[in-house]
Amino acid sequence: xxxxxxxxxxxxxxxxxxxxxxxxxxxxxxxxxxxxxxxxxxxxxxxxxxxxxxxxxxxxxxxxxxxxxxxxxxxxxxxxxxxxxxxxxxxxxxxxxxxxxxxxxxxxxxxxxxxxxxxxxxxxxxxxxxxxxxxxxxxxxxxxxxxxxxxxxxxxxxxxxxxxxxxxxxxxxxxxxxxxxxxxxxxxxxxxxxxxxxxxxxxxxxxxxxxxxxxxxxxxxxxxxxxxxxxxxxxxxxxxxxxxxxxxxxxxxxxxxxxxxxxxxxxxxxxxxxxxxxxxxxxxxxxxxxxxxxxxxxxxxxxxxxxxxxxxxxxxxxxxxxxxxxxxxxxxxxxxxxxxxxxxxxxxxxxxxxxxxxxxxxxxxxxxxxxxxxxxxxxxxxxxxxxxxxxxxxxxxxxxxxxxxxxxxxxxxxxxxxxxxxxxxxxxxxxxxxxxxxxxxxxxxxxxxxxxxxxxxxxxxxxxxxxxxxxxxxxxxxxxxxxxxxxxxxxxxxxxxxxxxxxxxxxxxxxxxxxxxxxxxxxxxxxxxxxxxxxxxxxxxxxxxxxxxxxxxxxxxxxxxxxxxxxxxxxxxxxxx
Amino acid sequence: xxxxxxxxxxxxxxxxxxxxxxxxxxxxxxxxxxxxxxxxxxxxxxxxxxxxxxxxxxxxxxxxxxxxxxxxxxxxxxxxxxxxxxxxxxxxxxxxxxxxxxxxxxxxxxxxxxxxxxxxxxxxxxxxxxxxxxxxxxxxxxxxxxxxxxxxxxxxxxxxxxxxxxxxxxxxxxxxxxxxxxxxxxxxxxxxxxxxxxxxxxxxxxxxxxxxxxxxxxxxxxxxxxxxxxxxxxxxxxxxxxxxxxxxxxxxxxxxxxxxxxxxxxxxxxxxxxxxxxxxxxxxxxxxxxxxxxxxxxxxxxxxxxxxxxxxxxxxxxxxxxxxxxxxxxxxxxxxxxx
Numbered sequence: 001x002x003x004x005x006x007x008x009x010x011x012x013x014x015x016x017x018x019x020x021x022x023x024x025x026x027x028x029x030x031x032x033x034x035x036x037x038x039x040x041x042x043x044x045x046x047x048x049x050x051x052x053x054x055x056x057x058x059x060x061x062x063x064x065x066x067x068x069x070x071x072x073x074x075x076x077x078x079x080x081x082x083x084x085x086x087x088x089x090x091x092x093x094x095x096x097x098x099x100x101x102x103x104x105x106x107x108x109x110x111x112x113x114x115x116x117x118x119x120x121x122x123x124x125x126x127x128x129x130x131x132x133x134x135x136x137x138x139x140x141x142x143x144x145x146x147x148x149x150x151x152x153x154x155x156x157x158x159x160x161x162x163x164x165x166x167x168x169x170x171x172x173x174x175x176x177x178x179x180x181x182x183x184x185x186x187x188x189x190x191x192x193x194x195x196x197x198x199x200x201x202x203x204x205x206x207x208x209x210x211x212x213x214x215x216x217x218x219x220x221x222x223x224x225x226x227x228x229x230x231x232x233x234x235x236x237x238x239x240x241x242x243x244x245x246x247x248x249x250x251x252x253x254x255x256x257x258x259x260x261x262x263x264x265x266x267x268x269x270x271x272x273x274x275x276x277x278x279x280x281x282x283x284x285x286x287x288x289x290x291x292x293x294x295x296x297x298x299x300x301x302x303x304x305x306x307x308x309x310x311x312x313x314x315x316x317x318x319x320x321x322x323x324x325x326x327x328x329x330x331x332x333x334x335x336x337x338x339x340x341x342x343x344x345x346x347x348x349x350x351x352x353x354x355x356x357x358x359x360x361x362x363x364x365x366x367x368x369x370x371x372x373x374x375x376x377x378x379x380x381x382x383x384x385x386x387x388x389x390x391x392x393x394x395x396x397x398x399x400x401x402x403x404x405x406x407x408x409x410x411x412x413x414x415x416x417x418x419x420x421x422x423x424x425x426x427x428x429x430x431x432x433x434x435x436x437x438x439x440x441x442x443x444x445x446x447x448x449x450x451x452x453x454x455x456x457x458x459x460x461x462x463x464x465x466x467x468x469x470x471x472x473x474x475x476x477x478x479x480x481x482x483x484x485x486x487x488x489x490x491x492x493x494x495x496x497x498x499x500x501x502x503x504x505x506x507x508x509x510x511x512x513x514x515x516x517x518x519x520x521x522x523x524x525x526x527x528x529x530x531x532x533x534x535x536x537x538x539x540x541x542x543x544x545x546x547x548x549x550x551x552x553x554x555x556x557x558x559x560x561x562x563x564x565x566x567x568x569x570x571x572x573x574x575x576x577x
Numbered sequence: 578x579x580x581x582x583x584x585x586x587x588x589x590x591x592x593x594x595x596x597x598x599x600x601x602x603x604x605x606x607x608x609x610x611x612x613x614x615x616x617x618x619x620x621x622x623x624x625x626x627x628x629x630x631x632x633x634x635x636x637x638x639x640x641x642x643x644x645x646x647x648x649x650x651x652x653x654x655x656x657x658x659x660x661x662x663x664x665x666x667x668x669x670x671x672x673x674x675x676x677x678x679x680x681x682x683x684x685x686x687x688x689x690x691x692x693x694x695x696x697x698x699x700x701x702x703x704x705x706x707x708x709x710x711x712x713x714x715x716x717x718x719x720x721x722x723x724x725x726x727x728x729x730x731x732x733x734x735x736x737x738x739x740x741x742x743x744x745x746x747x748x749x750x751x752x753x754x755x756x757x758x759x760x761x762x763x764x765x766x767x768x769x770x771x772x773x774x775x776x777x778x779x780x781x782x783x784x785x786x787x788x789x790x791x792x793x794x795x796x797x798x799x800x801x802x803x804x805x806x807x808x809x810x811x812x813x814x815x816x817x818x819x820x821x822x823x824x825x826x827x828x829x830x831x832x833x834x835x836x837x838x839x840x841x842x843x844x845x846x847x848x849x850x851x852x853x854x855x856x857x858x859x860x861x862x863x864x865x866x867x868x869x870x871x872x873x874x875x876x877x878x879x880x881x882x883x884x885x886x887x888x889x890x891x892x893x894x895x896x897x898x899x900x901x902x903x904x905x906x907x908x909x910x911x912x913x914x915x916x
């Protein structure tokens with residue numbers, strides 16, 4: 001919904017259309033930005049479709065036939081669907097419960113709980129999966145060792161190298177998405193309806209179940225879809241936990257198609273259904289959320305009162321802490337321990353203590369330094385370029401500067417539904433041969449990250465622009481500034497905190513990216529996540545822990561810096577959509 | 578007569594010595610100008626890193642960039658880069674001999690006969706002069722003695738099929754590791770595919786690299802390694818981890834891992850110098866002493882607690898056959914083991 005109330009001057013200008021006298025000198029900038037984003041999307045997606053339709057004998061549907069008749073590939077698809085379904089369910093359960101507890105009840109230590117949910121959100125799932133191999137490997141995992149020494153039995157409490165283990169790990173890193181959606185909705189529901197129910201004699205639990213829960217239903221479904229899609233697109237966690245148990249998923253299978261001799265045609269044919277499925281889910285979500293009849297979730301007016309948990313206050317906190325210990329405390333602790341010890345499974349005594357993992361990771365193994373430089377260079381570059389482009393695009397669509405802005409939004413948001421590895425397949429095909437050869441340089445990663453992070457940067461900047469009335473800009477333009485100047489001198493300074501948030505979202509997204517990088521890197525353009533994955537394949541536990549801690553530390557530093565700059569929590573509060 | 582032969586020999590030796598010296602100096606100079614050499618290798622990360630540091634100590638002007646991945650992944654990189662016209666790699670080293678017949682056929686590696694390769698036996702040299710065996714690795718059984726008593730431990734490949742090892746075994750993957758690719762072919766030739774079909778029934782934990790099982794066995798996550806790089810087991814053992822290595826009497830797969838220079842090497846002289854260096858007795862001795870590897874160099878001595886190759890029954894496979902059956906091996910392994 002554009003908020004812009006066009007001024008007379010603007011109406012006149014727009015009526016003139018593209019006549020020479022009224023030519024807007026900034027028009028090329030808008031058109032350029034629009035074409036850029038369309039090109040960004042069409043190249044990889046077009047390449048996938050075209051490649052999927054060709055095999056050695058020319059145009060044919062043979063690839064699709066091959067992909068969908070081979071039992072091993074069908075199994076991978078089935079595994080993915082089962083895993084994603086359960087990840088969605090569990091993520092909704094945890095995310096909704098925590099979101100509700102934090103926003104609608106008098107749960108103690110809410111701020112800390114929010115901060116920890118954010119820590120789960122920032123933790124790359126592949127790192128979490130790696131940590132869980134140390135915690136819950138059936139025979140040597142520390143939790144299983146404790147369990148055995150406590151009970152004296154021989155069995156294992158958990159085996160993380162199973163379908164269930166994989167679902168568990170993916171769910172504890174998907175629930176923050178649901179959490180933020182539910183928390184947003186819960187913060188918008190006024191207590192009017194709940195009060196009405198109260199007057200009619202319902203008790204607080206009945207209210208929560210019959211009033212609040214149904215009001216959040218669309219968000220719950222939306223949350224399920226987001227968690228489902230998130231899980232569908234993950235590569236690292238299934239590779240680390242699934243492959244050792246002989247479980248392939250769609251993403252690991254696509255990755256396997258790249259082994260020599262590469263089957264790009266099959267990879268493309270395998271990607272198309274994944275793409276269509278995600279598009280279908282997003283359409284479904286839009287339809288469900290777009291339905292009328294939830295106007296009570298409108299926002300303004302009405303006061304919100306917190307449900308008193310009473311005796312359940314501390315048990316509820318305990319439950320929350322258990323969940324967070326799965327996603328944060330335990331994994332972080334084992335990473336720190338592995339980074340500092342010679343043998344990770346032994347107690348961290350003075351004998352077992354070493355800085356060796358740090359010196360090996362940073363100074364001896366030469367991949368690391370280059371990868372760290374690449375990672376942060378790409379993070380800063382992508383975040384800066386991404387924020388700039390997203391700002392221009394949000395401005396175009398928000399102020400409707402171009403005809404067809406609505407369609408532009410489709411291209412901007414499309415990467416949201418494209419799993420990173422599918423995007424990478426497209427980019428790989430598109431940019432490894434002339435006219436544009438980017439493969440082998442960091443630029444192909446830059447393009448991948450820019451495309452992938454564009455929807456997030458855009459939603460951030462767009463929602464910021466929505467809240468800024470165009471009056472001030474109009475004033476500037478009346479005294480002679482063109483649109484670009486007005487944008488630069490007036491709107492952007494007002495939107496400062498939103499733009500900083502967009503920048504840091506993109507930055508953190510980039511430095512933890514694995515699923516696209518794993519197909520697009522070459523040894524001269526390695527990034528930290530890929531180095532971690534390489535080290536994992538050889539079981540170099542100490543070095544992985546060191547690099548994982550580096551990624552986490554940098555992410556948290558960025559978040560703290562942003563909070564200090566902006567003065568509020570921009571990550572887990574309102575505004576993250 | 579006798580004397581003249583002796584003189585001739587000495588003269589020849591002198592000529593060749595001074596000749597080679599002059600040539601080496603020219604090579605070293607040219608290599609120094611190129612400043613670095615980029616090495617794609619499947620040698621374990623700590624070993625390849627240490628090896629690069631030895632070279633850099635001798636030639637501080639030349640930087641060795643090590644990019645380590647599993648053999649199959651190294652080949653994938655080399656081929657992807659060749660297809661995209663990227664010239665990045667100087668020296669390629671994997672544990673899948675089949676890769677080198679492929680690379681040679683495609684014209685992706687350079688003919689170069691290092692002086693230091695002279696003492697190596699035929700099995701370590703390509704007759705065309707394109708590639709050389711940098712090291713020899715055995716694929717063996719290993720177990721964790723803290724968990725499994727020596728008398729119960731598996732002694733033969735067939736012992737691994739026993740149902741008592743269900744959920745206790747770990748294997749590396751032929752789709753990643755050249756050592757395991759060779760291992761699988763060697764055992765298939767011995768026992769047929771039924772062997773792996775049986776083995777898969779024991780719900781074997783799958784790692785990627787042939788070096789990874791060492792950590793898995795040592796930590797006790799899976800107390801029996803049904804294959805894996807012997808040198809890495811040995812290194813892990815020497816670090817004080819609970820490990821025992823078994824060299825099955827039915828035969829031990831011997832993997833000769835070749836090294837070659839890329840035809841389009843961006844630093845060809847540094848690549849040649851590096852190749853010269855890694856085949857010298859000095860370097861090969863380092864591989865044996867510090868990394869526990871076997872080598873083709875006849876003068877290299879081995880740690881006392883390692884068996885000599887000549888005392889083992891070795892299983893070897895033909896590089897051409899390895900290349901031809903590569904696809905089949907990956908496919909059947911995946912079929913049996915799931916991934």
